Amino acid sequence: MSDILLEMKNIQKFFPGVHALDNANIEVRYGEVHALVGENGAGKSTLMKVLNGIYKKDGGQIIYKGEEIELSSPLDAQKRGIGMIHQELNLMPHLTVAENIFIGKEPMAGGVFLDQKKANQAAKELLTSMHLDIEPTRRIKTLTVAKQQMVEIAKALNNNSELFVMDEPTSPLTDTEIEELFRFIRSLRAAGRGIIYISHRLEELWRISDRITVMRDGQYVGTVNTAEVNRQDIISMMVGRVIYEEPKQKSCVSADAPVVLEAKDLVAPNVKNVSFQLRQGEILGFAGLVGAGRTETMRALFGADPRVKGEIFVNGQKVEIHSPSDAVKHGIGYLSEDRKTFGVATGLSVRDNCVMADLPNYRKGPLMNDKMIDAVTTDYIQKISIKTPSLRQLVRNLSGGNQQKIVIAKWLIKRCNVLIFDEPTRGIDVGAKSEIYKLMNKLIEEGKSIIMISSEMPELLRMSDRIVVMSEGAITGELDICNATQTNIMTFATMNM
Amino acid sequence: MTTKKFDLTKFLAPMVLVILYGFFSIFGNRFFSTDYLINILDGSYYIGFMAIGVTFVIITGGIDLSLGTTMMCAALIGGMAYNSWHWPMGWCLALVLVVATLIGLLNGIMIAFLNLPPFIATLGTQMMGMGFGAIVTKVQTMRYPTFGTADGWFKNFFYKTTTGFPVGAIWLAAFFLVAFVLLNKTRFGRYTYAIGSNTEAARLSGIKTKPWLAAVYTFCGFCCGAAGVFYAAVYTSIIPSTGNGQELLGIAGVVIGGTSMSGGTGTLVGTIIGVFVMSVLKQGLMSMGLQSHWQTFFTGLVVIGAVLLDQYRVKQGNKVIH
Numbered sequence: 158m159s160d161i162l163l164e165m166k167n168i169q170k171f172f173p174g175v176h177a178l179d180n181a182n183i184e185v186r187y188g189e190v191h192a193l194v195g196e197n198g199a200g201k202s203t204l205m206k207v208l209n210g211i212y213k214k215d216g217g218q219i220i221y222k223g224e225e226i227e228l229s230s231p232l233d234a235q236k237r238g239i240g241m242i243h244q245e246l247n248l249m250p251h252l253t254v255a256e257n258i259f260i261g262k263e264p265m266a267g268g269v270f271l272d273q274k275k276a277n278q279a280a281k282e283l284l285t286s287m288h289l290d291i292e293p294t295r296r297i298k299t300l301t302v303a304k305q306q307m308v309e310i311a312k313a314l315n316n317n318s319e320l321f322v323m324d325e326p327t328s329p330l331t332d333t334e335i336e337e338l339f340r341f342i343r344s345l346r347a348a349g350r351g352i353i354y355i356s357h358r359l360e361e362l363w364r365i366s367d368r369i370t371v372m373r374d375g376q377y378v379g380t381v382n383t384a385e386v387n388r389q390d391i392i393s394m395m396v397g398r399v400i401y402e403e404p405k406q407k408s409c410v411s412a413d414a415p416v417v418l419e420a421k422d423l424v425a426p427n428v429k430n431v432s433f434q435l436r437q438g439e440i441l442g443f444a445g446l447v448g449a450g451r452t453e454t455m456r457a458l459f460g461a462d463p464r465v466k467g468e469i470f471v472n473g474q475k476v477e478i479h480s481p482s483d484a485v486k487h488g489i490g491y492l493s494e495d496r497k498t499f500g501v502a503t504g505l506s507v508r509d510n511c512v513m514a515d516l517p518n519y520r521k522g523p524l525m526n527d528k529m530i531d532a533v534t535t536d537y538i539q540k541i542s543i544k545t546p547s548l549r550q551l552v553r554n555l556s557g558g559n560q561q562k563i564v565i566a567k568w569l570i571k572r573c574n575v576l577i578f579d580e581p582t583r584g585i586d587v588g589a590k591s592e593i594y595k596l597m598n599k600l601i602e603e604g605k606s607i608i609m610i611s612s613e614m615p616e617l618l619r620m621s622d623r624i625v626v627m628s629e630g631a632i633t634g635e636l637d638i639c640n641a642t643q644t645n646i647m648t649f650a651t652m653n654m
Numbered sequence: 655m656t657t658k659k660f661d662l663t664k665f666l667a668p669m670v671l672v673i674l675y676g677f678f679s680i681f682g683n684r685f686f687s688t689d690y691l692i693n694i695l696d697g698s699y700y701i702g703f704m705a706i707g708v709t710f711v712i713i714t715g716g717i718d719l720s721l722g723t724t725m726m727c728a729a730l731i732g733g734m735a736y737n738s739w740h741w742p743m744g745w746c747l748a749l750v751l752v753v754a755t756l757i758g759l760l761n762g763i764m765i766a767f768l769n770l771p772p773f774i775a776t777l778g779t780q781m782m783g784m785g786f787g788a789i790v791t792k793v794q795t796m797r798y799p800t801f802g803t804a805d806g807w808f809k810n811f812f813y814k815t816t817t818g819f820p821v822g823a824i825w826l827a828a829f830f831l832v833a834f835v836l837l838n839k840t841r842f843g844r845y846t847y848a849i850g851s852n853t854e855a856a857r858l859s860g861i862k863t864k865p866w867l868a869a870v871y872t873f874c875g876f877c878c879g880a881a882g883v884f885y886a887a888v889y890t891s892i893i894p895s896t897g898n899g900q901e902l903l904g905i906a907g908v909v910i911g912g913t914s915m916s917g918g919t920g921t922l923v924g925t926i927i928g929v930f931v932m933s934v935l936k937q938g939l940m941s942m943g944l945q946s947h948w949q950t951f952f953t954g955l956v957v958i959g960a961v962l963l964d965q966y967r968v969k970q971g972n973k974v975i976h
Contacts, residue, residue, distance in 0.1 A: 231857070232860030235860055236860075247854065247855035247858050247859070248852065249848045249918070250918065251850070251919050252848060260856065260859045261861050270839045270840060271839050271840060
């Protein structure tokens with residue numbers, strides 16, 4: 158028996174007007190964690206959808222366990238032992254754990270009736286064998302995301318899957334949960350199963366993967382042994398050019414720059430007496446683990462969530478901020494972590510989104526002044542290089558990076574001087590990331606000030622002038638950029654725990 | 655970590671029913687009597703059948719606005735077969751079921767395979783059904799046989815026996831049991847919940863969601879047919895171009911019973927309680943000498959109250975336990 162579990166060779170896929178996959182390849186061995194990386198739109202998801210039978214390939218070969226196969230549907234792929242762990246978890250939240258694990262192959266009693274007892278029993282055994290303490294009768298929606306993911310893996314295991322495809326499994330997880338997941342992936346590997354692991358978080362690859370396949374623009378770039386390459390190598394393979402991701406050496410803000418925003422003793426749920434100052438022209442990084450209270454702090458500051466107590470000063474003046482509209486009035490703009498829900502109205506056009514926060518200034522009597530709106534939108538599309546075919550393009554048809562820029566444009570048009578970026582590059586590919594970075598630096602040059610919450614260490618170290626570290630709702634440390642290292646940030650981030 | 659706490663919210667709907675019954679027993683005029691109990695049962699048959707059917711639909715996250723007119727259309731065509739085409743009674747009743755099931759199938763095909771939003775598809779069949787019934791009967795009222803006439807057995811069989819026993823209640827109870835088993839103990843029921851909870855996840859789990867969804871609407875159509883048979887048995891005359899508005903009673907019953915309009919959850923026990931809450935309200939207000947518009951007013955109030963209650967319940971149920 159060969160040690161190759163899956164080989165996808167020269168896969169071709171055409172969509173109307175797009176050559177989505179052009180000679181895509183991947184090869185997975187038994188007992189291997191094989192990372193698949195590439196920018197957004199590089200074709201990873203498309204390739205995996207071909208593997209899962211959702212898309213039909215237009216050319217090339219899939220060789221699975223030594224024989225060439227054609228996949229007709231997700232069910233077909235499942236039956237052959239290819240298990241998908243989707244990015245958006247594919248569970249039925251109202252059903253129980255056992256019902257989810259056995260969906261589509263319910264144990265029956267007497268041909269017509271479901272044998273729920275048997276299903277619960279079998280689910281319990283399966284979960285115990287995975288060292289998971291989850292009651293099979295619990296409803297999925299009452300479980301944490303990490304547990305839900307485990308249930309999804311259990312479901313795939315129950316289908317006797319030999320090949321697991323995990324699409325961005327760690328993005329919703331906390332660090333301890335990620336560790337647990339990795340332990341579990343390693344045990345799958347030890348059991349001789351193959352895992353295809355897709356992730357945007359490059360630093361994870363060295364913790365979990367054996368080999369890495371890189372894709373770009375629908376094409377295969379290459380496969381390397383993880384141990385033999387570094388982050389820079391992978392990034393240059395992904396973008397086809399070398400991007401230097403050097404940390405900032407020293408702060409660009411002079412010590413006597415005026416304080417534009419100050420928070421004193423903010424108290425809110427998961428926010429404990431948080432005080433900090435933001436100076437003009439500064440990028441203030443907020444580091445911490447997921448759940449450290451960074452987003453809660455900013456939402457309390459912005460008036461999006463009620464504060465128990467705390468004072469806010471803008472340009473030295475005490476201000477009353479009790480709702481987002483108060484905050485905006487004082488020139489504070491918030492770019493939420495979840496763009497789709499809070500940042501942009503995806504069903505509206507580029508121009509409508511850009512002026513949304515500042516409509517009263519773009520009217521002629523009771524009517525909208527379309528000319529003015531078009532003019533200002535055009536101006537900002539050029540200024541921050543938003544890639545859109547027209548002003549009237551719906552925002553939902555733009556890429557994540559461009560959607561993010563539209564939120565930025567919205568706050569700039571509203572003349573905000575303080576911008577709060579909450580995970581500005583989450584879910585954005587490497588190329589678009591560096592554009593967002595460039596844009597942030599440009600904003601600083603124009604005299605704006607930025608607070609940036611980020612869970613990506615390299616991003617914090619590269620962009621910030623100063624880094625505030627939070628843990629368990631409180632500030633545990635403040636580091637000037639010249640003193641900041643990943644190690645001392647982590648030390649502060651795990652304090653109080 | 656299994657904390658089995660006494661869940662008060664589960665018992666709220668039955669409690670409302672008991673409290674209402676108690677209230678009218680005290681303040682109504684001879685409400686606590688066999689006569690009123692039988693009235694409560696009689697008025698709930700056809701609504702009960704519709705509500706059972708539409709419970710499945712609402713659990714899938716859909717809606718069926720054609721319940722009332724499907725029931726009337728089927729009953730009209732069955733009556734036409736009896737009065738004008740002189741079919742035997744048994745065949746006529748079967749025709750009622752078939753017509754309604756076919757309308758349900760039409761809903762199912764449009765929603766599952768042609769991807770029409772359920773609201774639109776069933777709004778269309780609601781109007782089509784109402785029109786079609788009137789067209790077939792040439793806008794004539796259809797009369798079903800009455801007690802003691804040639805085919806009067808049908809009333810004794812479905813409505814009440816010659817001794818006055820409300821046999822319809824037995825039918826409703828039996829049908830409820832069958833539907834209960836269908837929803838809770840078979841694949842059909844499990845997939846009904848699965849589709850309502852997350853259609854895409856169900857599809858990716860290898861479930862053929864489209865035929866199952868079509869089957870749910872077809873089943874609902876069948877239930878409307880059964881409702882038509884009992885409507886005919888209790889009320890005898892079927893008037894063309896009526897029936898719209900009745901679907902709202904069926905849906906109200908489901909909603910009072912705690913089934914969420916967003917799909918994925920819901921119980922038949924809740925539905926049947928919801929149906930009886932409306933029925934008790936109706937008869938109770940009547941026993942206090944209040945007209946039927948009072949009933950409409952209070953049913954509306956109960957629907958809103960029930961949904962507020964449901965929101966609270968969902969909030970409790972969604973708490974993530976670590």
